[in-house]
Amino acid sequence: MDHDKDLDALLSKRSVPEMRSNLEHRIIQASLKPAPESGGVLKGIKSFMDGVSQLFVIPQPALVMTLVLMCGFIMGGYSDSITEYAGYTVASTALDAETLIMESDIDYGEFL
């Protein structure tokens, strides 16, 4: 059809400017570089939070828990009495402290 031929002839006049001669090399060079990190600000915040949470990670939770429990039991065994330590009287609970003060008052009274 003439109508189409004329349109086609006109369309075939469309041209594309030459690309720069080094485009292929530019692509090859770019492919050798590592891929850039994407994600922007959100990714930055996430990685910061990950870093902070890493500080609180317990490497062997079962072992740590066992040690904490053992310490607790050992300390607990000595907590309900007044103990002598290096020449000082030590009160380990509020109740013990009160007893100690009362004893001290009695001592002072007798002394005075």
Add this chain to the structure above:
Amino acid sequence: MATPSKLDELSDEELMIRIQSSDHEAFSLLVMRHTKMFYAAAYRMYPYQDEAEDIVQEAFLKLWRKPDMWKTGKGAKFTTWFYRVVTNLAIDYARKKKDSKGSDVLDRITDNTPDQQDTMEGDEQQKLLEDAIQELPERQKMALNLCFYEELSNKEAAEIMDIGVKALESLLMRAKSGLRDILTRQGLLNEEESGRHYYGS
């Protein structure tokens, strides 16, 4: 591993299989083989020289970094698949930059034309023609580019656009009809003589 001369003999699809095993030489060869062709395809979808180059570069880098995007099992031809990657990227570019650049396609085209008196008329025609094609809806423009300029078969173009052949033919027909109207309005096609002659021929 194949020597460079042997690599030359490999098809695009065979090179893609090698690229999937991180063979950079195969990738380089594929780039050397097809950059020019895909640059033209990108430019026709988005007629800005710098951006068209960026589109091709981005498409090839995507291919290198994620070669598994190309599925070997489906028997897909590399060029058919890569046309889709490039044209989709070009459409993305066009959509993103539509607001900032508007439709001043003509200003860009002037940068690449020789400044000679006898080519002035041709340049003007070129600008009007490009403007007319860019006025077409996205899908019609894509159909026209793939079938008319890239000289792909209707079946291949339909596959790239993920539509049926009949739908593609319909898009092509509407694209040509729309273009005829625009070009007649612009004075490139002679209205009185039913498009049998065009301006400047």
